[in-house]
Structure formats: structure tokens, C-alpha cells
Amino acid sequence: MLTLKDLGKACLIALWFVVLTFPLMVIKVNPIDRIITWRWHNMLWVGLGSFLCYLAGRIWLARRDVRLRRIRQGLAEEKPPLSRRILQNPAIWRPLLAAGVLFFLAFPALFSTYQTNIMITALMYVVLGLGLNIVVGVAGLLDLGYVAFYAVGAYAYALLNLHFGLGFWTVLPIGGLLAATFGILLGFPVLRLRGDYLAIVTLGFGEIIRLILENWNEFSHGPSGISNIPRPGLFGIQMSLDQSITYLYYLMIGMVTFTIFVVNRLQNSRIGRAWFALREDEIACQAMGIDKTRTKLTAFALGATWAGMVGVIFAAKTTFVNPASFTFLESAIILCIVVLGGMGSIVGVIIAALVLILLPEYLRAFSEYRMLVFGAVLVVMMVFRPQGIVANIRKTYQVEEK
Amino acid sequence: MLELREVCTYYGNIQALRDISLRVEEGEIITLIGANGAGKSTTLMSISGIVPPKRGEILFRGRPIHELSADRIVALGICQVPEGRHIFPDLTVAENLDMGAFLRRDRKGIARDLDYVYSLFPILRERRNQPGGNLSGGEQQMLAISRALMARPQLLLLDEPSMGLAPLVTRQIFEIIRQINREQNTTIFLVEQNANLALKVADRGYVLETGRITMHDRAGALRANRDVQRAYLGI
Structure with a gap:
């Protein structure tokens, strides 16, 4: 051979x-x-x-x-890829899913607080990845400034708490809504743009938000950021640090479950089909009577919502926000998650988020080489599996024939 | 049914259509012939709202539509088969057809129309689970026409259905265009390079030269016209 x-x-x-x-x-x-x-x-x-x-x-x-x-030559039968074989056979994926759910539910009991904390971060990136997946993976709009919406959510909680004393649970939906508004705000000027041009404008948007936060001292306290943000509460119960991390972990699990549910429903809805069509061919979309403006704006808004909500959780987790957390590198990592996972594939994005966030943490043993290994993994993946870890499987429906 | 009154369309500063006025009557097949760059496709794009006109009026059943967005125009019953087919390459044939019925909600009617387009093009039924991008050029054209039919249009705008197809496939597609016109009573506005074939199936024709309509007559008369013969039929 x-x-x-x-x-x-x-x-x-x-x-x-x-x-x-x-x-x-x-x-x-x-x-x-x-x-x-x-x-x-x-x-x-x-x-x-x-x-x-x-x-x-x-x-x-x-x-x-x-x-x-x-x-x-017809000598062998075409075998579907491993990921598809697993996903399409309930006898395999059901036990796998059950094991996964059990593992994640028992995680804080099995591992140290440090590990739980890392897992919370990974879960946050799962939700961020799923959110960006709507914009980039499904609707095909390359967004390089996604971190801006994350920042909007985080600062929404920090500032609303600082000035008005609003609690975590009140701000969570507000942060989402605010990010969605910013999504539409970004969406309007870029409606006519595609591909590289769109990428550059979104990149600029991300930087604008970060620079405003950095320089508008009266509003955002500048580079020194805002500290002493309260952790999420639970009916006013006093919690120790360990307990509140465990609480945050389960909150994040709930958030991930909710996101998966909503994103899955969205993808199989009318608007989801319109997004897929928009990614494929804009002229054909218009000829089919799909409202291009509305479809694009909803993609931006619904994608941004998740970043806003995770932003609120981020602020509550670290109890401190400053503009340095929202650099372009964050956008790039989230984009990596979507591309590596497989554009438009929910399972792929989840796996990719866990791998990309946990890998650098557990590679600490390799100290100075860890980023080198990280880069190598990305390069190898893109060369051998450009379609991502799990290529997207769209639901297909059969129309009954008479 | 459709009337254009002194329509002018621009691409940036370049004027593509100069005072186009034409009428399409209910139930007929009308064709627009002309050389490359004469403005044939632009006329269709103006009607369907993808490239809206700068001046002039477009009336559909007496109602002005030139200020509506593309999706609203489709909702009124005008559906375009864009030049170069523009099928969705990664969606399967069945999903492509499903996208055609995007604005409709009557499931029974959609299923009936699906059966109808499958009866027009049996090959699409065979290929229904294949991605649209894997089809041959002729099959893609069939898919594009079928997808437009799934919107159940009253007026079907066809842009160059013969583009890049073998003569035999072209003839088959034109046969079916006539069949659709007859069976569904769909009015058809056909834009075509192949003037000979277009004038054979059409009832009436317009000749477009550098953005202006220079001639308009019954299709048979145009075919007999010396100037048309010399310029477009190569006789």
C-alpha cells in the first residue's frame, strides 16, 4: 500500500x-x-x-x-459516516444520551469545584456556539463580531445591577432582549452585504462595542471594569462559594437544555427553512417569496439573544466585567466552535465547544506546548474533516403520496 | 393582466430599460426576444421586484406593484424562474419543491401540486431525495420550473429556460411549458435567446433592443417579418 x-x-x-x-x-x-x-x-x-x-x-x-x-464500482455498499450511524440508530444513541445526561448531572458531585468551574465555562461556550450557529451555520451570514452581543449581556447585568439594583433573574431576559435589539441594529446596515464584506462590518461592530466600553468612563467605568456583581440568587438563600458554583452549574445545564430545545425547534420551523434557503441562494429565495430583510434580521436577533443571556451569566459567574474579556479572540473561538463542530449541526457544535474549551485546560500538563497542540488539532481537523465533527443532518419530511 | 407603463430600470447609473411599455393578457404565452444585454432579464427582474424600476408603473390586475417588495409580489401570484436556474444545491429535490410552496399553507393543495409537477417531470420523482446540485442541467431546469409552479402562480416568468441545454431537452421543456399554459391556465411570460423556438410556442412577442421595445406583434407575424428573420432567426 x-x-x-x-x-x-x-x-x-x-x-x-x-x-x-x-x-x-x-x-x-x-x-x-x-x-x-x-x-x-x-x-x-x-x-x-x-x-x-x-x-x-x-x-x-x-x-x-x-x-x-x-x-x-458497486462492489461495496456506501456506509454512512460514523456520526450519522450513531445518530440514526436509537439503540446506540439512546444509551449514549442517557450516559451523557447522567454524567453531566452528577458532575459537581464527582469532581472538584475547580473542575466544575471549568465545565461551567465550557457550557457557556456551548450556548454561545449554538447561538452563533444560527447566524453562521444555518443562515450563512459570517459574523466576526459575535462577542459584542456577549458584552452587551454582561454589561447589561453589571450596569443595571449597579444603578438600579436589579437582580440576576430580572436581567437575564432583559440582557437577551437587549442583545437581540443590538442584533437588529447591526442587521440593518449589513442587509445588502455578503461574505467578506459582511465579515468586515461585523468585525468592526464588535470592535466598536469593545472600544466604547473601554473609553466611555462615565458609562462603563472604562478598562477598570465593574466589580462586585452579585452571583445568581435562589429565593434569597445564602450560599457558600462552593454551593453557588454548583448552583450556577445546574443553572447552566438548564440553560443549555433550553437552548438546544429552542434552536432545534427553530431549525425545523418555517423560519429555519428560510434561513437554510437564504444560505444557499439569495435570488432564488426572493423568487420564492421569502422576505429577505425579515429573515436576515431574525437570524441576527435570535442568534444575538443567546449571547446576551450567556453574557448575563458570565457577569454573574466572574462577579466582574471589563472590556478585556470581549476581544476579537473570543469571537474567533466561538466561530471555531461552529466551524469545527459542523456548520448547522447542533450535536457537532456541542462536542466542539466541549473539546475546544476543555482541551486547552487539560493540556496544561504540556505547559508551553499546549497552544501548539491546540493549533495542530485545528489544522488536522480542517484538513481531514472540513465538514466538521458531525456534518449537519437536516430533517427530511416525506410528503404522503396518493 | 399585467401592464408595464414606461418602465425605466437602472443598475447604479447605467440605464438598462428605457420606457418599456407592454401588456400581458390573461392565459396567453408572451415572449420577449432580443440580443444579449438588450434588457430581457432586467424586464423580468423589474416585474418580480428583485431589481425594482426607478420610474414608470407596473400594474398587475390593475393594481400597482412596482413599489412592493419581491416577497409581496410572489404572494400576489407572480413567480419567477430566474436565469441560470438558481436551485438550492444542498437541499434535496423534494425540499427544493417544498421551498416553492413557502408562502402557502394549504397542505392538501400543496400535495396535489406536488403530484402534478411529478407527473410533468417523472425524473424529479425518481430523484426526489438527491441534492439539487447533483442533477444535470436539464433536470435542474425542470426543478426550477417545478419549484415555481409549487407557488401556484397566475403569472409565470420564465428567464431563458433553454440556457445551456441540449436541443432535445429544450424542445421537451418547451412542450411542457405549453402544457402548463393549457392545463393550469397559467399565463406565461417567456424571455428567450432562442427566438425561433420562443416564437413557435408564444401567442405574441415583443422585440427588445438596447433597453427599448422596437417591435410588437403576433408571434406568427414576427416570425414572418424580414427584419426579425435577419436579426434573430438567422434566416
């Missing part, structure tokens, strides 16, 4: 990676003693590792080609 040419290419690739990672993996400068340590053994590992990885990838691709050829 492997030819000499493949081996040669593998050697070349190993050499390339050795050169590429040379400054990072081999040279170590100790500025205090002013010595340079040369870690030549690392070079060997990088070379060997990339050599073997390439060969493994090669074999995998070759086997896939053979299988595809057999399918074309």
Missing part, C-alpha cells in the same frame, strides 16, 4: 517539521545564566513523530480511496 515515493515524502515532511519547530523545540535560552541549551533529542522526536503521523494519514487516505472506488 505504501510506495517508496510515500516514504520519501514522509522524510521530507519530517525534515520540514524539524526545521519549523527548531527554534521552539530545540533551542532553549536561559536568560539568567546566559546560556543556550540545545535539546537535540527533541529534534529526533519531532522528526520521528511527524514521519509516523504522515504515514498513518497516508494509509488512512489510501484505504478511503480504495473503499470509494469499490463503492463506485
Whole structure:
């Protein structure tokens, strides 16, 4: 299966990676003693590792080609991808789902507060991912400024609490509504834009919100932010820090469940079909009588709502907000979640959010290399599975025939 | 049924239509022929509201529609099959047809019309679970026409149904256009490069030259006209 040419290419690739990672993996400068340590053994590992990885990838691709050829010739039957086989067989996904639900329900009891805290963050990104998924994955509008709505929610809670003493539960819907309003506000000027142009305007919008928060001291307290934001309450019960983290965890579980339910219903509704159609072809949409303006604006508004609500939860979780939490990098990570998970796929987005947020946390063991590994995972994913972890399966309906 | 009165349409500063006036009567097939860039597609886009006119009036059953948005015009019963087909490539054939009925809520009527378009184009029934992008050019054109029919239009705007198709497939599609006109009593406004074929199926025709209507007559008369023959029929 492997030819000499493949081996040669593998050697070349190993050499390339050795050169590429040379400054990072081999040279170590100790500025205090002013010595340079040369870690030549690392070079060997990088070379060997990339050599073997390439060969493994090669074999995998070759086997896939053979299988595809057999399918074309009618010798083998086409097997649906693993994710689809799991999702379409209730005998497999039901126990899996039950195990997942049990795991997440028992999580705070099984793990430390530290772990629970990380999981809360991951769950927040699940909801953010599902929200952005409406805009980018379903309606196909590339939004690079999604974090702006997150900021709107967080500051809504911080400021309304500071000035009017409003509680968490009152602000949660207000934050959502406010973000939706901002979504429409952003939606109007970009109605005529598509693709790259749309991406740039949304990017600008995200930066505008952040810069306003940073510079308008009287309004937002500038870069120093707002502190002492109360955690979410529960009928006025006093809770210790551990208890309130556990409480927040279950609150987040509830939020995720609610989001999944609503987003799923939305995707299969009339408006959801209009979003799918809008992503595919705008002219055809208009010819079919779909109101382009309304469809786009609802996508922006309904996507932003989730970011606003998670923003409120974020402010309550950290008890402190400042503009530094809402940089472009956040938007990029949320976008990564959507793309990596598979555009438009709810299950994919959930898995991707958990992987992308938990991976850097648990890779801390690799200390300085963790972001390198993180990047490598993203690159490998996009090369081998550009359609995402779980490619979207749209519900299909059969019209009864007479 | 449809009347255009001195319609002028612009793309930015460029004027594409100059004082177009024409009438379409109930139940007829009307065709607009002309060279590339004459403004044929723009005329249809102006009627359907995708590129609204800057001046002039468009009346549908006596009601002005030139200021309505594209979706409201579809709701009134005017449906366009855009040039280059514009099917939804990632949606299946059945879903494409379903999108055609987007504005309708009468399930029984939709099911009946679905049966009807499947009877017109049996190949679409066979391919109903395939993504629209996998169909051949001819099948995509059939899908585009069927999708428009699913909106149950009173006036069907067809933009270049023969584009990129083999002569045999083109003839089949034109046969079906005539059948739709006959069976459903759908008025058809046909824009076509292939003037010969278009004038054969149409009742009346307009000739468009650089944004102006230069001639208008019964289709048979136009086919017999020396100027039309020289310019568009290649005789």
C-alpha cells in the first residue's frame, strides 16, 4: 500500500517539521545564566513523530480511496459516516444520551469545584456556539463580531445591577432582549452585504462595542471594569462559594437544555427553512417569496439573544466585567466552535465547544506546548474533516403520496 | 393582466430599460426576444421586484406593484424562474419543491401540486431525495420550473429556460411549458435567446433592443417579418 515515493515524502515532511519547530523545540535560552541549551533529542522526536503521523494519514487516505472506488464500482455498499450511524440508530444513541445526561448531572458531585468551574465555562461556550450557529451555520451570514452581543449581556447585568439594583433573574431576559435589539441594529446596515464584506462590518461592530466600553468612563467605568456583581440568587438563600458554583452549574445545564430545545425547534420551523434557503441562494429565495430583510434580521436577533443571556451569566459567574474579556479572540473561538463542530449541526457544535474549551485546560500538563497542540488539532481537523465533527443532518419530511 | 407603463430600470447609473411599455393578457404565452444585454432579464427582474424600476408603473390586475417588495409580489401570484436556474444545491429535490410552496399553507393543495409537477417531470420523482446540485442541467431546469409552479402562480416568468441545454431537452421543456399554459391556465411570460423556438410556442412577442421595445406583434407575424428573420432567426 505504501510506495517508496510515500516514504520519501514522509522524510521530507519530517525534515520540514524539524526545521519549523527548531527554534521552539530545540533551542532553549536561559536568560539568567546566559546560556543556550540545545535539546537535540527533541529534534529526533519531532522528526520521528511527524514521519509516523504522515504515514498513518497516508494509509488512512489510501484505504478511503480504495473503499470509494469499490463503492463506485458497486462492489461495496456506501456506509454512512460514523456520526450519522450513531445518530440514526436509537439503540446506540439512546444509551449514549442517557450516559451523557447522567454524567453531566452528577458532575459537581464527582469532581472538584475547580473542575466544575471549568465545565461551567465550557457550557457557556456551548450556548454561545449554538447561538452563533444560527447566524453562521444555518443562515450563512459570517459574523466576526459575535462577542459584542456577549458584552452587551454582561454589561447589561453589571450596569443595571449597579444603578438600579436589579437582580440576576430580572436581567437575564432583559440582557437577551437587549442583545437581540443590538442584533437588529447591526442587521440593518449589513442587509445588502455578503461574505467578506459582511465579515468586515461585523468585525468592526464588535470592535466598536469593545472600544466604547473601554473609553466611555462615565458609562462603563472604562478598562477598570465593574466589580462586585452579585452571583445568581435562589429565593434569597445564602450560599457558600462552593454551593453557588454548583448552583450556577445546574443553572447552566438548564440553560443549555433550553437552548438546544429552542434552536432545534427553530431549525425545523418555517423560519429555519428560510434561513437554510437564504444560505444557499439569495435570488432564488426572493423568487420564492421569502422576505429577505425579515429573515436576515431574525437570524441576527435570535442568534444575538443567546449571547446576551450567556453574557448575563458570565457577569454573574466572574462577579466582574471589563472590556478585556470581549476581544476579537473570543469571537474567533466561538466561530471555531461552529466551524469545527459542523456548520448547522447542533450535536457537532456541542462536542466542539466541549473539546475546544476543555482541551486547552487539560493540556496544561504540556505547559508551553499546549497552544501548539491546540493549533495542530485545528489544522488536522480542517484538513481531514472540513465538514466538521458531525456534518449537519437536516430533517427530511416525506410528503404522503396518493 | 399585467401592464408595464414606461418602465425605466437602472443598475447604479447605467440605464438598462428605457420606457418599456407592454401588456400581458390573461392565459396567453408572451415572449420577449432580443440580443444579449438588450434588457430581457432586467424586464423580468423589474416585474418580480428583485431589481425594482426607478420610474414608470407596473400594474398587475390593475393594481400597482412596482413599489412592493419581491416577497409581496410572489404572494400576489407572480413567480419567477430566474436565469441560470438558481436551485438550492444542498437541499434535496423534494425540499427544493417544498421551498416553492413557502408562502402557502394549504397542505392538501400543496400535495396535489406536488403530484402534478411529478407527473410533468417523472425524473424529479425518481430523484426526489438527491441534492439539487447533483442533477444535470436539464433536470435542474425542470426543478426550477417545478419549484415555481409549487407557488401556484397566475403569472409565470420564465428567464431563458433553454440556457445551456441540449436541443432535445429544450424542445421537451418547451412542450411542457405549453402544457402548463393549457392545463393550469397559467399565463406565461417567456424571455428567450432562442427566438425561433420562443416564437413557435408564444401567442405574441415583443422585440427588445438596447433597453427599448422596437417591435410588437403576433408571434406568427414576427416570425414572418424580414427584419426579425435577419436579426434573430438567422434566416
